[in-house]
Amino acid sequence: MNSELILKVAVPVPLSRLFDYLGPLRGAVPAAGSRVIVSFGRGKQVGLVVATGTSSSIDRARLKRVESVLDDAPLLPAETLWLLQFTSDYYHHPIGEVAAATMPALLRQGRALYPSQERLFASASALPDDIERLSRRAPKQAELLSRLLDAGEHGVDTDTLSRGLPNWRRAAQGLMQKGLIEVVDAPLNDAASDILAATPGPSLNAAQLSAVEKVNAHAGFTVSLLDGVTGSGKTEVYLRLIEKTLEQGAQVLVLVPEIGLTPQLVKRFRDRLGFEPALLHSSLGDSERLEAWRRARSNDARLLVGTRSAIFTPMPKLGLIIVDEEHDQSLKQQEGLLYSARDLAIARAKHRDIPIVLGSATPTLEMQKHCIDDNYQHLILPTRAGGAKPPRMHIVDISPETGEDGIGEVLATEIRKHLAGGGQVLLFLNRRGFAPTLICPGCGELAECRRCDARMTVHVRAQRLRCHHCGASRPLDELCSNCGSGMRALGAGTERLEDTLSRRFPEYSVTRIDSDSMQGKGAMHDALTAATLGDADILVGTQMLSKGHHFPKLTLVGVINADQGLFGTDFRADERMAQSIIQVAGRAGREQEQGEVLIQTAFPAHPFWRRLVESGYAGVSADALKEREATHWPPYSRLALIRSSAHKQSDAHRFLDEARQKILKIASSAIRVLGPVDAVMARKAGRYRAQLLLQTDDRQALHALLTELRPMLEAARDARKVRWSIDVDPIALF
Numbered sequence: 001m002n003s004e005l006i007l008k009v010a011v012p013v014p015l016s017r018l019f020d021y022l023g024p025l026r027g028a029v030p031a032a033g034s035r036v037i038v039s040f041g042r043g044k045q046v047g048l049v050v051a052t053g054t055s056s057s058i059d060r061a062r063l064k065r066v067e068s069v070l071d072d073a074p075l076l077p078a079e080t081l082w083l084l085q086f087t088s089d090y091y092h093h094p095i096g097e098v099a100a101a102t103m104p105a106l107l108r109q110g111r112a113l114y115p116s117q118e119r120l121f122a123s124a125s126a127l128p129d130d131i132e133r134l135s136r137r138a139p140k141q142a143e144l145l146s147r148l149l150d151a152g153e154h155g156v157d158t159d160t161l162s163r164g165l166p167n168w169r170r171a172a173q174g175l176m177q178k179g180l181i182e183v184v185d186a187p188l189n190d191a192a193s194d195i196l197a198a199t200p201g202p203s204l205n206a207a208q209l210s211a212v213e214k215v216n217a218h219a220g221f222t223v224s225l226l227d228g229v230t231g232s233g234k235t236e237v238y239l240r241l242i243e244k245t246l247e248q249g250a251q252v253l254v255l256v257p258e259i260g261l262t263p264q265l266v267k268r269f270r271d272r273l274g275f276e277p278a279l280l281h282s283s284l285g286d287s288e289r290l291e292a293w294r295r296a297r298s299n300d301a302r303l304l305v306g307t308r309s310a311i312f313t314p315m316p317k318l319g320l321i322i323v324d325e326e327h328d329q330s331l332k333q334q335e336g337l338l339y340s341a342r343d344l345a346i347a348r349a350k351h352r353d354i355p356i357v358l359g360s361a362t363p364t365l366e367m368q369k370h371c372i373d374d375n376y377q378h379l380i381l382p383t384r385a386g387g388a389k390p391p392r393m394h395i396v397d398i399s400p401e402t403g404e405d406g407i408g409e410v411l412a413t414e415i416r417k418h419l420a421g422g423g424q425v426l427l428f429l430n431r432r433g434f435a436p437t438l439i440c441p442g443c444g445e446l447a448e449c450r451r452c453d454a455r456m457t458v459h460v461r462a463q464r465l466r467c468h469h470c471g472a473s474r475p476l477d478e479l480c481s482n483c484g485s486g487m488r489a490l491g492a493g494t495e496r497l498e499d500t501l502s503r504r505f506p507e508y509s510v511t512r513i514d515s516d517s518m519q520g521k522g523a524m525h526d527a528l529t530a531a532t533l534g535d536a537d538i539l540v541g542t543q544m545l546s547k548g549h550h551f552p553k554l555t556l557v558g559v560i561n562a563d564q565g566l567f568g569t570d571f572r573a574d575e576r577m578a579q580s581i582i583q584v585a586g587r588a589g590r591e592q593e594q595g596e597v598l599i600q601t602a603f604p605a606h607p608f609w610r611r612l613v614e615s616g617y618a619g620v621s622a623d624a625l626k627e628r629e630a631t632h633w634p635p636y637s638r639l640a641l642i643r644s645s646a647h648k649q650s651d652a653h654r655f656l657d658e659a660r661q662k663i664l665k666i667a668s669s670a671i672r673v674l675g676p677v678d679a680v681m682a683r684k685a686g687r688y689r690a691q692l693l694l695q696t697d698d699r700q701a702l703h704a705l706l707t708e709l710r711p712m713l714e715a716a717r718d719a720r721k722v723r724w725s726i727d728v729d730p731i732a733l734f
Contacts, residue, residue, distance in 0.1 A: 278305070423535055427538065534553040667694075
């Protein structure tokens with residue numbers, strides 16, 4: 001009987017299974033968590049050994065051996081392997097693709113965990129006199145030797161030399177022939193964290209102190225929802241919990257929705273803790289991401305701040321997880337592996353038996369329901385820190401007004417009053433571009449995207465029409481192609497709003513902050529710094545302005561076109577609109593002066609507005625919970641969405657029709673099947689999209705169905721004609 005172990009390898013392909021390989025002919029058998037190079041199909045892949053066994057469904061004689069082993073010791077610890085498997089099982093996604101998502105790009109490509117770096121050193125025989133001798137006949141050699149002698153035992157890496165001494169390699173050849181320098185492949189060491197002066201924090205108020213004590217009172221796994229109004233001092237609570245965890249020798253993971261939007265949070269951590277947190281986010285280069293990942297894995301990084309993918313980072317002494325802005329949709333991956341970083345953070349904390357804190361001024365209904373059911377503890381910070389008053393909120397009826405610039409007369413009057421009083425103004429419009437529609441007033445022709453069921457957005461400064469769904473772009477139409485009339489921009493976007501404000505308030509500076517205006521490197525940081533210092537009198541922007549920023553001089557917030565969410569197609573539309581408005585309103589009046597918030601609406605009698613003004617987010621969410629319970633939507637049921645897209649609409653529907661038939665044969669009566677139907681935007685980027693919704697009270701029945709269904713869909717006759725996905729706990733039904 002052959003006792004050779006069989007490696008169970010996760011390969012990054014869209015198949016829900018592990019693949020069996022034999023170990024290398026020479027050397028030790030790689031342990032679970034190690035990377036290997038395997039032959040797969042007609043090429044080679046970097047795979048991950050997930051487990052080992054003694055049996056296989058394939059005859060041993062047919063099993064291939066791994067081509068090579070990339071790691072001397074397991075790259076991923078047992079905890080990360082557990083999280084990988086849990087993610088694959090819960091989200092019903094191929095484990096090989098999940099495994100790839102747990103690692104930085106360079107590791108997925110097979111690069112070494114600690115890559116070597118070519119460095120040049122002056123040899124022991126090299127002397128300063130050699131520089132003088134060489135300077136007359138070979139000045140380039142003299143310059144290089146001088147640089148290396150100055151560097152001493154540390155030497156100089158080749159990248160640094162290339163930046164400072166172009167064409168140094170020819171000089172190096174001459175020096176090597178003379179025996180004056182040496183070239184060595186040295187391991188690349190991570191830079192040590194700078195120790196900075198730590199700043200003591202302020203005294204906690206009663207609510208903050210109570211929150212810290214309640215989190216610390218529980219040993220092991222607990223979930224705490226830190227529900228604090230904007231400006232209530234949630235970050236200070238985080239810091240006290242982080243400080244205690246670090247004192248105990250443990251690590252802390254802080255997840256944030258978008259790292260580029262939270263520079264103030266990172267600065268607070270740095271100033272208070274006295275060291276630079278390790279950062280993991282998409283704006284970093286591949287080498288920087290690998291270094292931060294390495295430092296967290298080795299326990300060198302005590303605090304890791306990252307966006308959603310940071311949840312997979314190995315941290316051997318992890319003792320606390322914090323998820324800031326737990327309500328933010330950015331915490332849910334919307335392409336490829338469809339996972340919620342918040343929900344995986346809760347699962348990881350439970351597996352590791354450590355506390356997790358979820359912070360938000362507008363917590364999701366799902367998290368509130370957990371608190372109602374006593375699964376999580378609800379920690380409320382009801383007032384602003386330092387005695388600051390919450391802003392006054394007013395509903396402004398703009399239905400009688402016909403202007404297209406977005407600013408009603410009531411709001412214009414308030415803007416001028418606040419600016420004259422030395423205040424700062426923020427206008428929130430979650431629509432970038434100049435105008436959302438280009439229309440012919442003669443025949444009604446609309447400028448539409450040729451690849452999507454959507455209108456093109458007008459960008460006047462670039463003189464372009466752009467689709468914000470697929471990225472298509474074409475020159476701005478001046479004349480109607482149908483009747484020859486002049487085209488007209490209809491509606492307002494942030495670009496048009498900026499122009500209007502500059503025209504109506506020429507004596508004040510206007511700064512627009514959206515994804516169009518903030519594309520340059522450092523543009524976001526510079527704009528936020530100017531806004532924080534009060535150098536920008538009027539701020540105009542999208543949701544980028546509503547997340548985690550503190551503007552000390554801001555006294556007025558105006559919400560333009562607030563009605564976008566009143567009649568949304570998604571059952572979460574009212575919840576998200578309330579979250580968006582409360583978040584941006586919270587920017588106003590965060591110092592001693594009380595702020596004002598004006599919400600422009602064409603439907604002032606809508607009951608949503610009265611509830612929001614009188615009871616705030618708590619009132620709106622309480623109403624929404626009752627409505628969800630009556631209509632049986634989450635959190636009172638569980639959802640999974642199967643999506644398909646294809647170049648032919650019939651192919652997208654045929655795949656889901658077949659999926660429906662399979663589901664009806666194997667599903668329990670507890671599962672309701674809705675569809676298939678076209679997506680709300682049926683055509684996007686040239687592909688037709690359809691979806692099939694599964695709804696149930698029985699989570700176990702849903703997952704049992706999906707576990708059985710996924711291999712069937714992978715083997716389906718039409719699977720190769722479509723792109724398809726399973727989205728468990730979807731946050732968007734369109």
